[in-house]
Amino acid sequence: MKLKLKIWRQKNQNSRGGFSNYTVEASPEMSFLEMLDVLNQQLIENKEEPVAFEHDCREGICGTCSMVINGQPHGPMGLTTTCQLHMRHYKDGDTIVIEPFRANSFPVIKDLVVDRASFDRIIEAGGFISVNTGQAPDGNTIPIEQDEAKKSFDAAACIGCGACVAACPNSSAMLFTAAKVAHLGHLPQGQVEQSKRVKRMIAQMDKEGFGNCSNTYACEAECPKGISVANIAKMNRAYFSAVVSTDEK
């Protein structure tokens, strides 16, 4: 199949970007990124600069790939990262528009590559349990009800790709932050620091310039791991109870 591509090209963070047009020959078994590999191979053969895009595991778990395809982060398929998207979902003659994740807190490095270090700083603010190596009791001394373990896992499945931010009209990082708060908060060992954690992570999120949540649920719709917006409600509850608490934490 022959495809027309409109791809965002931007030399670096300080230069202005714009769309360039390309055509590429693809086959239905290819993955979306393999289609871009084919394009880059063509460009290199013509001594032109290939399109910079980030990718690594190519099996939907590392969270590195990040692009907006025809207006949707990670493209049209639900619960799918860009690297898991296959060309059989497109047809001959289609035009595909490819842009980077757009958010003030994700500055463009080059073409489709953005800087998501703000996510790391949110985790550094409190997305952990303070336990040094060697301090742990036997694993089975902390029984955890299956259902709670499941809820914790569902939130922990977040791959930190940033699609939630790219999808949100306010570029909010609430789903990402709430997923971490829920992952740890559903476990007894994570409850100990929960109020401190939620306050610090939210403060960092605001500091990074992410917007607020206005309940459009676009984040949940585009999340390749199906993280639920219910986590945001739970985080808000934990936040309110932490800020009105009289305990100094």
Place this chain on the structure above:
Amino acid sequence: MTKLDAKIPEGPLSDKWRKYRSTVDLVAPNNKRKLEIIVVGTGLAGASAAATLAELGYKVKAFTFHDSPRRAHSIAAQGGINAAKNYQNDGDSVFRLFYDTIKGGDYRSREANVHRLAEVSTSIIDQCVAQGVPFAREYGGTLANRSFGGVQVSRTFYARGQTGQQLLIGAYQALSRQISLGNVKMYNRHEMLDIVKVDGKARGIIARNLVTGELERHAAHCVVLGTGGYGNVYYLSTNAMNSNVTAAWRAVRRGAYMANPCFCQIHPTCIPVSGSYQSKLTLMSESLRNDGRVWVPKSKEDVKAIRDGSKKPTDIPEEDRDYYLERKYPAFGNLVPRDVASRAAKEVCDEGRGVNKSGLAVFLDFSDAIVRYGKAEANANGLDPNDAALVKKLGTKAIEAKYGNLFEIYEKIKGDDPYKTPMTIYPAIHYTMGGLWVDYNLETTVPGLFAIGEANFSDHGANRLGASALMQGLADGYFVLPYTIGSFLSKEIKTPPISTDLDEFAKTESDVRERLMGLLNVKGDKSVESFHRELGLILWDYCGMSRNAEGLKKGRELLQKLKKEYYENVFIPGTMDEYNPELEKATRVADFFELGEMMMVDALHRNESCGGHFREEYQTEDGEALRDDENYTYVSTWEWKGDGEMAEYREPLVFENVELKTRSYK
């Protein structure tokens, strides 16, 4: 140096580590604050080491070429992590885990290291639980286990099919905590391109800032490499696209030895190749072999019918199917170790019974498991176990609960529904048991240079058992290196901070610059990627699932020819002073060429078949691997002398606690 001293402590096997810990030289807290450590790579091994060393009080600088430590390829491990907890009361013990690992590795690993690994395995689970890793649980809230290939107990802890992800996130969070406390300085998007040696000791690295392209000098009292394996030398593998050997290879170029480079693991259950544009292969967790049955049709007519689409796999009646693993290995059946399962798949495909167009695929079938689970569910809920439709529905649900995400991955790639039709699978390069030679302290032959996780060679012999990579990465990082590094650093407490103004740093930096400019200035016509694909094919054809002397010699020639062409005709767009992924790939592929040659030399010298190394000349009458314990019970290590010249040194393997047996899974 010609003599390798593994520095294995004296005494009975089960006392070695305990005694070592009690006697190894320590560094006092006030001195730890003055000592700097560089950790390169922040996957399971690197992140856990960086976090733990920082907790102990050392000043740590950590480097990753990724945009965040959370992207490391450890994240893709699916199945689980082993530990000798014996929570299932099924007879597991530290000795049994040790024994299974030694046997699984075909008696080519070091007893003392493997026993230590088995000992610390239990602490890893405790540590991960405390960090909030959401392991699978039983109804009563206790930790759940499953079984894995090559083993007869149930000792694998798991978090659905995303165990690696959850363990890495745990280590990443521990690391993040130390970053926030100021104990670790994290350098994301930095790639190590050389080791700096001062007076023979590793004292720093040259790293390239991948965003600006700038070369940076970083100094420390010692350097730790947790930079993973080199499976991507084959181009097509289950490794992430950016996984590479450069850090380890640069260490080899600076005097570290490579051990058993030809020991590569081929994983039996991967999604088969679909076309020439293919960029990587996707693994289907080994845990699927718990419930999936591997088969091909008995007759070539059926094979032909499946290939041309006139028959579906479900049309082949039970009696016309060859469940070849169950037939050949009744004791272990579908759960034989990876090397055995891979070779058996190759064998039936070589016979012309492969089930896709290329003839390189076998079926992995869940229909029996769906019925079995469905009946159990029906019985448990007082429903009719003879109602086929109901049983299928309940069974599908049970399989979904266990393997749902794996089935989804498969469906996304192939467009087939594995609940209804069997998966097709084929072996692919997955893991490298070979790596930098290290002694019991995990120190390489360069003083002050340590290697942990997949980057070293030490624990898996010639074949790694499933769910042991996560165990080893975390064992090295959390519980081994933090002790053993004291053996070196305790002697460095009077060494002031190392200055990056030393001549050695300037010289090494200019070496790196020259190397990069050299590649950029070739200005030929072919992309890096196309060379990498060709290199991968040469290795797969001549140094892959089975090898022979003639092929290895021919492969080496082809590789040398291609390497020559690389330096004459590669084209790298852009410059050095910018974000330039093509340049990054170019240095990695250049190192893969040299490593590839070393792998072939090692494979040719090892005149036996063991684990993942199958030499066609050395097999039993029924096609099983034929080890030569008399002549090859040693670790082969290689020193790079430059331009394809290598010198070999040997570390004899002494087995005092297990008897060397022919590995039988029949």
